[in-house]
Amino acid sequence: MAKIPDFSIFYDRACERKGGEQNMLAQMPTLASDEQLMQLTDDRVLSLLTRCIFRAGFVWQVIDNKWPQFEQAFSGFVPLYWQQVPPERLEALANDERIVRNFQKIITVPINARMIVEVGEEYGSFGRFLAQWPNSDQVGLLLLLKKNGARLGGNTSQYALRMLGWDGFVTSPDVVRALANYRLLDASVTSQKGLRQVQTAINHWHEKTGLPRSHISRILSYSVG
Numbered sequence: 001m002a003k004i005p006d007f008s009i010f011y012d013r014a015c016e017r018k019g020g021e022q023n024m025l026a027q028m029p030t031l032a033s034d035e036q037l038m039q040l041t042d043d044r045v046l047s048l049l050t051r052c053i054f055r056a057g058f059v060w061q062v063i064d065n066k067w068p069q070f071e072q073a074f075s076g077f078v079p080l081y082w083q084q085v086p087p088e089r090l091e092a093l094a095n096d097e098r099i100v101r102n103f104q105k106i107i108t109v110p111i112n113a114r115m116i117v118e119v120g121e122e123y124g125s126f127g128r129f130l131a132q133w134p135n136s137d138q139v140g141l142l143l144l145l146k147k148n149g150a151r152l153g154g155n156t157s158q159y160a161l162r163m164l165g166w167d168g169f170v171t172s173p174d175v176v177r178a179l180a181n182y183r184l185l186d187a188s189v190t191s192q193k194g195l196r197q198v199q200t201a202i203n204h205w206h207e208k209t210g211l212p213r214s215h216i217s218r219i220l221s222y223s224v225g
């Protein structure tokens with residue numbers, strides 16, 4: 001990796017591209033405080049993970065528009081129920097017109113529900129677990145989600161964490177391009193090496209600027225896209 005440049009290079013370019021600093025900052029992701037993360041209920045976590053899984057490779061707006069119907073079909077995504085759901089319930093969902101009937105994505109729900117329940121047994125809730133996980137080690141969190149959950153690799157869990165308000169990066173194509181342009185990334189972001197290179201750069205800029213990591217990630221994307 002090359003020497004990490006001053007973040008003002010990306011910041012100034014993002015301001016220029018977005019019509020000024022005020023307009024650019026108005027588009028930053030919303031962050032949850034540790035207290036707000038701890039107040040997250042496990043059913044909302046399972047709902048959001050499932051939403052991001054169904055969004056992957058699909059038109060997001062279609063999934064978002066249908067989500068109230070998903071909530072009905074999945075009876076509110078209560079993890080204690082879904083971790084041991086009868087197989088016939090899953091089969092019925094594969095024919096339920098209220099949702100997108102992708103069985104491979106439907107069957108992720110009990111797996112991810114089990115992960116959430118197990119984490120909750122140790123930490124009190126999944127939100128409490130997220131509140132105590134260091135933002136400087138997002139890579140470790142992503143690896144944990146991928147290992148213990150279903151279809152939570154790639155950008156899926158990154159977007160889920162962002163929607164939950166956890167402060168972390170998203171390796172969007174624009175973020176990858178911004179880093180690669182300055183030779184800060186020489187490995188695929190689907191690999192641990194690439195993810196750790198992203199983490200190193202963003203942690204460095206966080207320490208230098210005090211900006212949240214999710215804001216740094218968004219500003220990087222705005223500097224090129």
